[in-house]
Amino acid sequence: MTPSIIDTHTHPFDAAFDDDRTEVMARAAEAGIATMICPAIDSASHDSLFALCDSYPDMCRPAMGLHPTSVNDNPDWRNELDIVASYISNACNRRFYAIGEVGLDFYWSRNWQKEQTEAFEAQVCLSLEHNLPLIIHTRDAWPEMLDVLRTFKGRGVRGIMHAFSGTWDDYLAVKECGDFLFGIGGVLTYKKSTLPDILCRLPLDDIVLETDAPYLPPVPFRGKRNEPSYIVYTCRKAAEAKGVSETEMAATTTANACRMFGL
Numbered sequence: 001m002t003p004s005i006i007d008t009h010t011h012p013f014d015a016a017f018d019d020d021r022t023e024v025m026a027r028a029a030e031a032g033i034a035t036m037i038c039p040a041i042d043s044a045s046h047d048s049l050f051a052l053c054d055s056y057p058d059m060c061r062p063a064m065g066l067h068p069t070s071v072n073d074n075p076d077w078r079n080e081l082d083i084v085a086s087y088i089s090n091a092c093n094r095r096f097y098a099i100g101e102v103g104l105d106f107y108w109s110r111n112w113q114k115e116q117t118e119a120f121e122a123q124v125c126l127s128l129e130h131n132l133p134l135i136i137h138t139r140d141a142w143p144e145m146l147d148v149l150r151t152f153k154g155r156g157v158r159g160i161m162h163a164f165s166g167t168w169d170d171y172l173a174v175k176e177c178g179d180f181l182f183g184i185g186g187v188l189t190y191k192k193s194t195l196p197d198i199l200c201r202l203p204l205d206d207i208v209l210e211t212d213a214p215y216l217p218p219v220p221f222r223g224k225r226n227e228p229s230y231i232v233y234t235c236r237k238a239a240e241a242k243g244v245s246e247t248e249m250a251a252t253t254t255a256n257a258c259r260m261f262g263l
Contacts, residue, residue: 009210039101042070063098100135134159186218
């Protein structure tokens with residue numbers, strides 16, 4: 001059995017799990033997942049996030065943030081940011097382990113690039129104010145993401161680059177900006193993925209594992225709903241790419257996550 005693993009990015013509160021959440025969580029525990037970091041999306045799912053964390057307090061740890069695509073075509077996005085700031089300031093008497101899921105996503109449209117950037121910068125400031133790591137989502141926005149991070153260089157910015165899909169140069173650029181780890185998920189297992197080549201070069205101390213469930217399932221579940229227990233497939237592939245044992249991969253990535261999230 002794979003040793004204890006931390007899934008640093010997963011959404012078991014998503015409606016995709018409404019019919020079998022209890023079974024999904026049981027399979028996660030059986031697979032050796034000790035802790036899940038569960039990032040918020042926006043206020044529409046806050047109640048579901050909190051209910052999950054209250055039902056599984058020893059396993060599920062919430063993060064609070066506004067997802068970049070929730071800014072798109074949303075006239076109330078600044079109000080959403082106010083909600084995030086209020087929660088982080090302990091308005092709901094709840095501990096949050098990160099500011100996330102935040103970032104930039106121009107896959108669907110660049111029409112809200114200015115608004116997404118403003119929201120992201122505000123949440124980076126919030127992370128610095130409260131000494132919390134960021135969970136950063138980047139899709140079709142690497143140059144713009146790096147431009148933002150560079151403005152915070154030297155100020156103690158830190159966090160995890162969720163679903164890392166950048167180049168080696170992107171990795172180096174991010175590391176120049178602050179203390180960052182890189183989330184590796186199911187995409188690593190895909191036939192045409194370039195991640196195995198990048199992973200070979202990443203220091204083991206800079207890697208964490210994630211599922212992003214219910215999205216991005218690993219092989220052999222591609223095309224189906226992802227779930228936290230499938231992280232063992234990513235762990236196995238990551239260990240193979242790095243030339244270490246699954247035990248070492250699980251133990252080191254778990255230690256990395258514990259350091260970043262203060263677990």
